[in-house]
Amino acid sequence: METKIISIVGEKGGIGKTTLNILLASELRYARGKKVVLLDMDDPQYSIYKKRNRELQLLETEERGQKDVYPIEPVTVATIQKTVLEYYGRVDYIIMDLPGSLNLEMVKGLLYVEHVFIPFGHDELEIDSTSNFYLTLKNNFLDNDQRVLKSINLFFNKYKLVRKNRFSELRQQFRDATIPMMESVVKDKIIYKEQYRNTLYPIPEGKEEGEKELKSFFEEVIKLVN
Numbered sequence: 649m650e651t652k653i654i655s656i657v658g659e660k661g662g663i664g665k666t667t668l669n670i671l672l673a674s675e676l677r678y679a680r681g682k683k684v685v686l687l688d689m690d691d692p693q694y695s696i697y698k699k700r701n702r703e704l705q706l707l708e709t710e711e712r713g714q715k716d717v718y719p720i721e722p723v724t725v726a727t728i729q730k731t732v733l734e735y736y737g738r739v740d741y742i743i744m745d746l747p748g749s750l751n752l753e754m755v756k757g758l759l760y761v762e763h764v765f766i767p768f769g770h771d772e773l774e775i776d777s778t779s780n781f782y783l784t785l786k787n788n789f790l791d792n793d794q795r796v797l798k799s800i801n802l803f804f805n806k807y808k809l810v811r812k813n814r815f816s817e818l819r820q821q822f823r824d825a826t827i828p829m830m831e832s833v834v835k836d837k838i839i840y841k842e843q844y845r846n847t848l849y850p851i852p853e854g855k856e857e858g859e860k861e862l863k864s865f866f867e868e869v870i871k872l873v874n
């Protein structure tokens with residue numbers, strides 16, 4: 649089985665990496681029937697791993713036993729290699745949730761990632777730090793002889809329609825600087841965290857408008873890695 653290793657990652661906290669890694673894993677597994685493992689490398693918080701346990705606790709014992717869920721593995725710099733090797737070739741996707749700073753955990757994790765997706769917003773400081781992060785990855789991981797990294801893709805998260813013009817100016821600036829920007833954006837929607845984000849179920853169908861947009865974002869992600 650051909651395995652793709654993906655991470656929604658960036659050098660900034662609170663921009664939606666963890667939320668979107670969970671949603672991506674759940675979309676691939678529960679809506680598309682893919683084999684997925686989610687590696688939680690956000691040592692020592694392990695917020696995804698803990699979230700999964702809380703979600704399971706809320707189920708009835710019987711349901712818990714029957715539920716077929718994708719594995720979530722907490723990993724450290726010491727166990728990452730072993731864990732990646734354990735799943736490589738056995739799943740369609742390995743998704744990695746990394747910490748929000750360029751520390752040892754992140755660098756170790758990035759050594760295995762093939763496709764990187766970097767979320768950012770419209771704040772000017774974020775734009776500078778995002779372009780710097782892009783260049784760091786490009787120079788150190790992409791333009792490298794033994795490279796594992798195959799693509800770096802940027803996208804807007806928490807996109808606000810009222811800032812549409814600002815976003816389109818930014819898109820143009822990035823295009824001019826030949827930084828690859830995705831077509832799709834992820835809008836700022838409370839439902840994404842309150843209803844959609846969970847590790848046990850797919851994104852709800854036919855409930856809200858936001859679901860189609862989120863799904864078309866994931867469609868683009870899947871196209872870019874295949």
Ligand SMILES: Nc1ncnc2c1ncn2[C@@H]1O[C@H](COP(=O)(O)OP(=O)(O)O)[C@@H](O)[C@H]1O
Binds near residue numbers: 665840
């Ligand atoms: N598209 C979005 N719309 C609304 N809230 C979002 C969106 N993406 C992320 N959030 C919220 O932003 C906060 C930070 O997200 P999180 O995924 O923890 O970021 P990170 O992993 O980058 O630190 C969380 O409260 C999350 O629910």
Ligand SMILES: [Mg+2]
Binds near residue numbers: 690747748
């Ligand atoms: Mg996070």
